[in-house]
Amino acid sequence: MKTANIILAGFMGTGKTAVGKKLAEKLYRSFVDMDALIEEQAGKSITRIFAEHGEPHFRAIETNLVEKLSQQQEQVIATGGGIVLNPENIRNFSRTGFVVCLKTSPDEIIRRVSGSRHRPLLEQKDRSARVHDLLTKRKPYYDAIQNQVDTTGLSVDDVANKIIVLFQKYAN
Numbered sequence: 001m002k003t004a005n006i007i008l009a010g011f012m013g014t015g016k017t018a019v020g021k022k023l024a025e026k027l028y029r030s031f032v033d034m035d036a037l038i039e040e041q042a043g044k045s046i047t048r049i050f051a052e053h054g055e056p057h058f059r060a061i062e063t064n065l066v067e068k069l070s071q072q073q074e075q076v077i078a079t080g081g082g083i084v085l086n087p088e089n090i091r092n093f094s095r096t097g098f099v100v101c102l103k104t105s106p107d108e109i110i111r112r113v114s115g116s117r118h119r120p121l122l123e124q125k126d127r128s129a130r131v132h133d134l135l136t137k138r139k140p141y142y143d144a145i146q147n148q149v150d151t152t153g154l155s156v157d158d159v160a161n162k163i164i165v166l167f168q169k170y171a172n
């Protein structure tokens with residue numbers, strides 16, 4: 001189990017990418033950012049994928065990528081916030097990996113995503129209301145993940161260290 005993938009799930013702005021990079025560095029593992037990989041493979045941004053092909057197309061690409069990544073080992077994977085919407089994704093990842101959900105308070109999330117221009121689901125007038133709405137709808141999916149780390153008030157380094165402790169328990 002020491003070679004299991006570590007998969008970071010959680011809402012937009014919970015720090016999956018920053019924490020994932022730090023974790024990969026600490027554990028001498030390779031880091032995969034699913035959104036960045038999808039953009040690279042599609043040759044276009046997530047915003048353009050949503051605009052030109054629609055959200056269902058993006059979700060299908062995500063699910064295919066989950067299947068591929070689940071077959072590899074020893075990676076730290078930062079997922080997109082909507083990965084939980086298809087339960088098959090979490091099931092696939094859990095077969096070969098340790099899935100952790102990062103949690104952050106709604107106020108902190110709103111602060112972090114306020115300047116973001118690359119999140120098509122947040123391109124609405126009242127961004128704060130949109131975040132609250134999506135968080136409410138998705139809460140059951142995030143809550144269903146067994147391992148949770150509350151990042152409130154913690155540095156990226158602190159969060160990475162917390163995940164390492166949890167992972168060591170899982171792997172031993």
Ligand code: S3P
Nearest residue numbers: 011012013035080081082119120
């Ligand atoms: C999404 C989150 C984004 C990205 C896409 C959809 C979501 O990733 O995958 O815009 O549905 O929550 P981040 O969580 O990295 O922002």
